[in-house]
Amino acid sequence: MATSAQTLNDWTRAAPQGPAALVALMLLGVVGSTGFAWALSSLVVENGGALAALGLAAALGLRGVAAWGQARVAGRRARRICAAVRDRAVTRVLDRRRGAQETIGVDIAACVDEVEALQGYYARFAPAALEARLVPVAIALAVLLRSPISAAILVATLLPLVAVLALAGGAAGQAAANQLEVLARLSGLFVDRIRALPIILAFDAQDQVADQVAQAADGVAHRTMRVLRVALISSAALEFFAAVAVALTAVYCGFALLGLLPFKPPERLDLAAALYALALAPEFYAPLRRLAAAYHEKQLGEAAAERLHRLVEGEPARPVAKARAPLPAPHIIMTGAIRAFGPEQIGPVDAEIAPQSLAVILGPSGSGKTTLLGAMIGAEPLSAGEIRLNGVAASPDLDGRIAWSGQAPVFAPGSILDNLRAADPTLERQQALAMLNRVGLTEALSRWPMGLDTPLDERGSGLSGGERRRLALARALLKPSGLLVLDEPTAELDAECEAAVIALLREAARTRTVVVATHSPDLAAAADTLVRL
Incomplete structure (x- = not known):
C-alpha cells in the first residue's frame, strides 16, 4: 500500500495545473528581494537618490505582487485537487456495500473533514515546501556574489533548522493523526445518531446519546489542544534558531567592517556589501519560517491522506451476499x-x-x-x-x-x-x-x-x-x-x-x-x- 506522502504526491501530479506558475512567481519574489537589497544599500551608502528610491518602491511592489500571486495560484490549485479527491471519495462511499455492523457516518465525515485537511496541505504547506527548496538557494547565490562568507554562514545555519523541523515533525505527526481519529469518531457518531434519531426517541435514550456525544467532543478538544501545544513549541524553536542565524550574519558583517574579527577574512567587505547581505539574510530564512508555520498542515494532510486512501484509491466493493434460503419450519x-x-x-x-x-x-x-x-x-x-x-x-x-x-x-x-x-x-x-x-x-x-x-x-x-x-x-x-x-x-x-x-x-x-x-x-x-x- 502506498504511503501517505506518496498518495499526496500522486494527487498533486494528477492536478490539472502544474507548479510552473508557482515557481515563476517565487523567482519573481527573489528578484524583488534582491532589488530591494540593492536599492537599500545604494540609498544608504552610495546616495543613489531618486533612482534608488524608485528601485526600492518597485522592488517592494514586485514582492507584494509575487506573494499575492502565489497565494492565489496555490489556493486555486488546492481547491481543484481537493474537489477531485472529494468527488472520488464520495462516489466510493456511496457505491460501497456495507455489512450489517458498519455505518456510513465515519466515511462521510472523512469526505468532509479530512478532505478539508488536505486544503491546508496543498494551499499552504506544499507551496511553502517548494519555496523552501528554491528561494534560499537563489538568495544564497545572490549573497555569494557580494559576500561569500555571509553566504556560507547562511547555508551552515540551515542544519539546526532542519533538525528542529525533523524533531517537531514526528511529534506533530502523531498528534495530528490522533486528532483526526477522534474528530472522525465524533463526526461519525453524530451522523449515525442523527440518522437513528427516531429510534433513539422511541427508546427514550436521549440522555445516553447526549453523554456519548459530549465525551467524544471532550476527546476532540483534548487532542486539539495537544496539537496546538506541539505546533506552538516547534514554531517558537524555529523562530529562535532563525533569529540566531540572522544575528550571526549581522555579527560577522559588523566585526568585519570594524576589523575586529580574530582571523583575517578571505574577502574585503565594505558597507554596501554588508548592508546588501544583511538585507537578504531575513529573506533567506523567510521561506523556512513560512514552512515551519505550515508544518502542522503537513502532518494533518498526511494523516488525512492515510485515512482517505482506502476511499479514493479503489477499495474493492464488498460482494453482495447471496440471499440465504429461508429457515424451514424448525423443531x-x-x-x-x-x-x-x-x-x-x-x-x-x-x-x-x-x-x-x-x-x-x-x-x-x-x-x-x-x-x-x-x-x-x-x-x-x-x-x-x-x-x-x-x-x-x-x-x-x-x-x-x-x-x-x-x-x-x-x-x-x-x-x-x-x-x-x-x-x-x-x-x-x-x-x-x-x-x-x-x-x-x-x-x-x-x-x-x-x-x-x-x-x-x-x-x-x-x-x-x-x-x-x-x-x-x-x-x-x-x-x-x-x-x-x-x-x-x-x-x-x-x-x-x-x-x-x-x-x-x-x-x-x-x-x-x-x-x-x-x-x-x-x-x-x-x-x-x-x-x-
Whole structure:
C-alpha cells in the first residue's frame, strides 16, 4: 500500500495545473528581494537618490505582487485537487456495500473533514515546501556574489533548522493523526445518531446519546489542544534558531567592517556589501519560517491522506451476499436454557416445540419472555444450557432468515407498501391489500390519506399502537420463512381483532413453527405448546 506522502504526491501530479506558475512567481519574489537589497544599500551608502528610491518602491511592489500571486495560484490549485479527491471519495462511499455492523457516518465525515485537511496541505504547506527548496538557494547565490562568507554562514545555519523541523515533525505527526481519529469518531457518531434519531426517541435514550456525544467532543478538544501545544513549541524553536542565524550574519558583517574579527577574512567587505547581505539574510530564512508555520498542515494532510486512501484509491466493493434460503419450519428443543443478569436469571427452561405448531410463552411482565425469544433466534447469548433448531444451536446467523415482529415495531422510511415489500419484493398491490384485510386493517386503510402509498417514518407516526402492531404482523406473515417469532402481537387490540389475529396465527402454524410471547389467556388457550415463565 502506498504511503501517505506518496498518495499526496500522486494527487498533486494528477492536478490539472502544474507548479510552473508557482515557481515563476517565487523567482519573481527573489528578484524583488534582491532589488530591494540593492536599492537599500545604494540609498544608504552610495546616495543613489531618486533612482534608488524608485528601485526600492518597485522592488517592494514586485514582492507584494509575487506573494499575492502565489497565494492565489496555490489556493486555486488546492481547491481543484481537493474537489477531485472529494468527488472520488464520495462516489466510493456511496457505491460501497456495507455489512450489517458498519455505518456510513465515519466515511462521510472523512469526505468532509479530512478532505478539508488536505486544503491546508496543498494551499499552504506544499507551496511553502517548494519555496523552501528554491528561494534560499537563489538568495544564497545572490549573497555569494557580494559576500561569500555571509553566504556560507547562511547555508551552515540551515542544519539546526532542519533538525528542529525533523524533531517537531514526528511529534506533530502523531498528534495530528490522533486528532483526526477522534474528530472522525465524533463526526461519525453524530451522523449515525442523527440518522437513528427516531429510534433513539422511541427508546427514550436521549440522555445516553447526549453523554456519548459530549465525551467524544471532550476527546476532540483534548487532542486539539495537544496539537496546538506541539505546533506552538516547534514554531517558537524555529523562530529562535532563525533569529540566531540572522544575528550571526549581522555579527560577522559588523566585526568585519570594524576589523575586529580574530582571523583575517578571505574577502574585503565594505558597507554596501554588508548592508546588501544583511538585507537578504531575513529573506533567506523567510521561506523556512513560512514552512515551519505550515508544518502542522503537513502532518494533518498526511494523516488525512492515510485515512482517505482506502476511499479514493479503489477499495474493492464488498460482494453482495447471496440471499440465504429461508429457515424451514424448525423443531425447537430448549434444554436447561438460562440467561443470567447479575444475581437475577431467567430459567432454566426446558421445552420442546414441534414443527408446524403454535407455541406460546406465557408469563407476567418482566419474567423474560422477550429475552427468551431473543435467545431462540440467537440475539441473546445464553448463560447456560442450549436451544437447538432442527439440531443446530441458535446463533446470530439466523438473523434475516426468520420472520419477526417485536413490541416496538420499526419501519423503513417509505410507504406502507414499501414496508410490506421489504418482506417480499414480489408482492403485488392486491396481495398487500388482502394481507392488510386479514390482519384487520381494512377500515384503517380507508382512513389513511393515500392508502397503500401513505408515507411512514421509522416509528410509524400517524398510526395507533394497535395499527403499528398489525402492520408489523402483516409484514412478518408475508416473509417466506418457516419460523415466525412474535412478541405481544395481540396487545392493544380489542376482543374482535384479537380473535382474528389468533385465527390467523393458527392458520400460519399449519406450515410454519409459530412462537409467540404474550399475556393473553385466549392466545395461550389456542397454543399447541405452552411454555410458562
